[in-house]
Amino acid sequence: MPVTGLEEVTVVYADGGTALDRVSLTAEQGEIVAVLGPSGSGKSTLLRAVAGLVPVNSGEILIDGRVVTHLPADERRVAMVFESSTVIPFLNVSENLGWGLQVRHVPAGEIDERVRSQARGLNLSRLLKRMPKTLSSGEASRIGIGHALVHAPSAFLFDEPLAHLDAHQRWAVRRRIVEVVKGHQVSTIYVTHDQEEAMGVADRVVLLNAGTVVQTSSPRDLYSRPATVFAACFVGTPTIGLLPAQPVISGGVAGFRVGARTLPLWRSLPAGLADLVGRDVVLGIRPEHVRDARTDSDPNVVTMPATVVLVEETGPDAIVTLEVAAAAVTTPGSRASETGAEGRARLRSRFARNTSVRPGETVPIAVDVSRVHVFDPVTGRALHHPEDPAETSD
Numbered sequence: 250m251p252v253t254g255l256e257e258v259t260v261v262y263a264d265g266g267t268a269l270d271r272v273s274l275t276a277e278q279g280e281i282v283a284v285l286g287p288s289g290s291g292k293s294t295l296l297r298a299v300a301g302l303v304p305v306n307s308g309e310i311l312i313d314g315r316v317v318t319h320l321p322a323d324e325r326r327v328a329m330v331f332e333s334s335t336v337i338p339f340l341n342v343s344e345n346l347g348w349g350l351q352v353r354h355v356p357a358g359e360i361d362e363r364v365r366s367q368a369r370g371l372n373l374s375r376l377l378k379r380m381p382k383t384l385s386s387g388e389a390s391r392i393g394i395g396h397a398l399v400h401a402p403s404a405f406l407f408d409e410p411l412a413h414l415d416a417h418q419r420w421a422v423r424r425r426i427v428e429v430v431k432g433h434q435v436s437t438i439y440v441t442h443d444q445e446e447a448m449g450v451a452d453r454v455v456l457l458n459a460g461t462v463v464q465t466s467s468p469r470d471l472y473s474r475p476a477t478v479f480a481a482c483f484v485g486t487p488t489i490g491l492l493p494a495q496p497v498i499s500g501g502v503a504g505f506r507v508g509a510r511t512l513p514l515w516r517s518l519p520a521g522l523a524d525l526v527g528r529d530v531v532l533g534i535r536p537e538h539v540r541d542a543r544t545d546s547d548p549n550v551v552t553m554p555a556t557v558v559l560v561e562e563t564g565p566d567a568i569v570t571l572e573v574a575a576a577a578v579t580t581p582g583s584r585a586s587e588t589g590a591e592g593r594a595r596l597r598s599r600f601a602r603n604t605s606v607r608p609g610e611t612v613p614i615a616v617d618v619s620r621v622h623v624f625d626p627v628t629g630r631a632l633h634h635p636e637d638p639a640e641t642s643d
Contacts, residue, residue, distance in 0.1 A: 251314030258308030479582025
């Protein structure tokens with residue numbers, strides 16, 4: 250099947266710094282591959298390399314199955330949307346949307362049909378006769394997206410296309426992008442730093458950091474089976490908590506020793522951790538697996554005291570940031586935001602929306618250690634993932 254993307258591509262800046270280091274990723278026809286990563290990770294450089302706007306030092310660029318590494322940008326037949334869309338100031342919205350088709354001498358009737366179709370999908374119909382100087386930045390951004398979608402290119406390339414849209418518009422426009430991509434079966438590479446956006450549009454996600462690929466997987470696997478501490482910390486809102494621990498077995502019961510407490514598994518250690526008893530590991534704990542234990546009726550529950558740092562009301566629940574008596578993790582990929590007062594570790598939990606806890610209070614929490622991710626404290630690589638309930642229930 251013809252694919253679009255990069256094979257072992259390296260891009261080096263003029264000053265000698267490496268922007269992309271042997272990066273490989275491809276999107277099949279009708280597939281959306283989202284490239285996710287922090288600022289400076291090489292996301293935009295990657296997209297510009299595919300578009301022909303940045304030269305590559307080694308490797309190959311493919312568009313619809315053709316090697317186009319040395320073709321100029323205007324011969325690659327891609328439709329690209331930048332973060333800041335540029336509109337032609339002396340053309341109205343309708344003319345801006347159809348300009349590329351007009352240049353290619355597409356019949357006027359077909360141009361009109363395509364323009365009106367995308368205008369409806371992007372809620373632009375009422376703006377078709379407006380001039381660019383009368384538009385908001387969000388409206389101009391939607392016109393840039395519409396300009397790309399009216400084409401029938403070999404590939405779509407999106408670079409932070411929703412950056413200037415409000416929350417409601419972002420959801421509606423990304424749904425429209427997915428509809429067009431799937432409807433026309435166009436290979437698509439979609440760059441964003443917004444994890445929710447990437448997970449919402451993508452068939453597969455490529456996580457990039459410092460010019461290298463950290464992980465390529467489905468959105469579900471990126472969340473439930475992060476390959477590294479960096480992947481675990483970057484994906485998920487609120488962010489994952491990290492605790493230093495040691496797997497232990499005492500009296501036939503396995504668990505994890507965290508500080509002065511042992512959190513029991515109530516079953517044997519997972520096979521991949523059996524050889525790590527007594528050795529240092531890092532536990533990755535999602536907020537949904539940390540709960541307020543003040544009203545817990547389970548007599549076997551083992552709790553930890555935690556100090557409330559921050560309470561964020563979200564409507565459905567309250568996101569509570571907590572500090573516990575354990576050292577902060579400094580494994581590669583961990584974030585400074587996970588370090589609390591005096592170097593203590595931080596966890597986050599979803600408390601009931603009517604919770605009465607306030608910063609400074611100490612509350613008991615229960616951690617479901619059967620659901621923790623386990624990482625190597627030196628390399629940051631994953632050692633163990635819990636079974637995904639979504640898979641076992643299929």
